[in-house]
Amino acid sequence: MEQALDNNYISLTLTPTGSDSLTVRLVGRLDASSTGKVWHEAVNRVRDGLWKTIVIETDGLDYLDGAGIGLLVQLKRVQTDRGGRIEIRGLKPKFQRLFDMFDPSDISQTPVIPTDKKRTLERVGLWAAGVLSDMRDLISFVGESCAAMASAIVRPGTVRWKDVFLLSEKAGINALPIICLIGFLMGLIMSFQSAITLKRFGAEIFVADMLGLVMFRELGPLVTAILLAGRSGSAFAAEIGTMKVNEEIDALTTMGLNPVRFLVVSRMFAALAVTPFLSLFFCFLSLIGGAVVMITMGYPVSTYASRVFLSLGYVDVMGGIFKAAVFSLFVAGIGCQEGLTTKTGASAVGDSTTSAVVNGIILIAVLDGIFAVIFYYLGI
Numbered sequence: 001m002e003q004a005l006d007n008n009y010i011s012l013t014l015t016p017t018g019s020d021s022l023t024v025r026l027v028g029r030l031d032a033s034s035t036g037k038v039w040h041e042a043v044n045r046v047r048d049g050l051w052k053t054i055v056i057e058t059d060g061l062d063y064l065d066g067a068g069i070g071l072l073v074q075l076k077r078v079q080t081d082r083g084g085r086i087e088i089r090g091l092k093p094k095f096q097r098l099f100d101m102f103d104p105s106d107i108s109q110t111p112v113i114p115t116d117k118k119r120t121l122e123r124v125g126l127w128a129a130g131v132l133s134d135m136r137d138l139i140s141f142v143g144e145s146c147a148a149m150a151s152a153i154v155r156p157g158t159v160r161w162k163d164v165f166l167l168s169e170k171a172g173i174n175a176l177p178i179i180c181l182i183g184f185l186m187g188l189i190m191s192f193q194s195a196i197t198l199k200r201f202g203a204e205i206f207v208a209d210m211l212g213l214v215m216f217r218e219l220g221p222l223v224t225a226i227l228l229a230g231r232s233g234s235a236f237a238a239e240i241g242t243m244k245v246n247e248e249i250d251a252l253t254t255m256g257l258n259p260v261r262f263l264v265v266s267r268m269f270a271a272l273a274v275t276p277f278l279s280l281f282f283c284f285l286s287l288i289g290g291a292v293v294m295i296t297m298g299y300p301v302s303t304y305a306s307r308v309f310l311s312l313g314y315v316d317v318m319g320g321i322f323k324a325a326v327f328s329l330f331v332a333g334i335g336c337q338e339g340l341t342t343k344t345g346a347s348a349v350g351d352s353t354t355s356a357v358v359n360g361i362i363l364i365a366v367l368d369g370i371f372a373v374i375f376y377y378l379g380i
Contacts, residue, residue: 010034011060014045020052024075027060030068039071046075052084059090069099138363142333148258148265163266164273171232172274179227179278180285186219187211187286191293204297208307211290216312216320220283222368225327228275229360233335236267237356240339241349249340264336268329275328276321283320315380323371327364334360 013025024042028034046054056075061068072088079086091099152159191211195204240263243249249259287308294304338356342348 010038012038012042014042017055020050021055022046022051022053023055023057025057025060029063030061030071031063031065032067035067035071039074042071043074043078046078047082051079054079054084054086056086056088057090058088058092058095061092061095064092064095064098066098069095072099134359138334138337138359141337142330145260145264145268145333145336146329148261149268152261152265152269158261159269160262160266164269167267167270168274170235171228171270172278175227175231175274175278176281178231179224179282182223182227183215183220183282183285184289186223187215187289188292189289190214190286191290195293195297199297204294205299205303205307207290207294208304209311211287212308212312213316215283215286216316218320218368220279220286221320221324221327222364224275224279224282224324225331225364226361228271228278228328229331229334229364230357232271233331233356233360234353236332236335237338237342237352238349240336241342241352244340244342245344245348259340260336264333264340267336268332271328271332272325275331276324279320279324319375319380323368326371327367330363330367331360334363 010026010028010030013023013027015023015025017023022045024046026038030038054075056072058064058072076086076088088099191207194207194210198204198206240249243263252259252262291301291304295301335356338352338359342352
């Protein structure tokens with residue numbers, strides 16, 4: 001009985017030559033395109049038959065590449081595993097050298113890796129341990145960076161002040177439009193929503209008191225830091241992460257330069273310099289937004305301004321500036337740390353940027369809660 005499967009590239013002929021022997025004849029091109037068309041036919045006949053001897057005639061092959069070698073190796077492996085004998089005849093010398101590079105005994109089935117099933121409590125514990133480890137590394141890195149900043153203040157000549165001014169422009173002046181826009185809109189919206197409720201009691205003038213305290217003590221530093229994390233913290237992570245992927249950080253270390261002193265300190269100085277001012281601009285623009293609402297309700301600007309100045313104190317303004325400065329150090333530190341710990345791969349820089357933004361926002365919220373408790377016990 002003879003069975004053939006023909007196509008444009010390859011002809012496979014299976015001819016039983018006895019009760020326990022089979023001849024497989026291949027003619028044409030056995031390449032990546034044609035091998036898949038005859039693979040299952042050949043392998044299934046060899047595996048399902050009770051052939052003690054299989055002869056593969058390859059003198060008719062015009063071309064043979066890695067895919068075709070894979071078919072021949074697979075046929076040899078299947079027949080050998082069954083305890084039979086296989087013989088390959090007529091293989092051209094240039095194809096024979098390629099075939100001899102592979103040993104069927106070295107080819108094994110892909111091992112099944114057992115799934116590591118963890119209990120819910122164990123997963124929660126591992127997650128908590130990872131969070132604590134990340135927080136410890138972050139605090140350690142921020143501490144190291146602050147120590148490097150203190151050393152730079154003692155020795156100003158070690159700081160690349162041109163980089164500090166350039167980064168201050170990127171993180172501060174270029175961010176001013178979005179800071180002012182969001183500050184104005186938040187002041188406008190909060191004043192309008194609050195005035196609607198207070199108008200029932202004839203107390204809409206107290207919107208000025210509320211807006212001044214909320215913005216300078218809480219929302220001004222908080223929202224400014226969040227915008228800094230999304231805009232500048234991510235940029236720091238992307239810049240340093242790209243340097244890490246391109247092995248520029250390793251080059252700096254090889255040249256004897258400390259990456260923290262060379263890259264991180266200038267960015268933290270820039271963030272520390274611009275964030276308090278951005279927070280003040282945010283607060284002032286929010287007050288302007290509130291003034292627009294109060295004017296539309298018939299209150300003069302002088303009355304609104306007097307209520308704001310009466311409600312605000314020196315401690316409130318300085319407390320907000322101090323919070324903004326602390327937030328800026330941690331946001332810049334997280335961005336730089338994520339950049340320095342960037343892994344290899346196409347998505348590494350993107351992952352570092354995402355982590356910088358997410359971790360920065362979470363840490364800002366945690367620090368804001370800590371400040372709220374401290375200010376409460378200090379009576380501020």
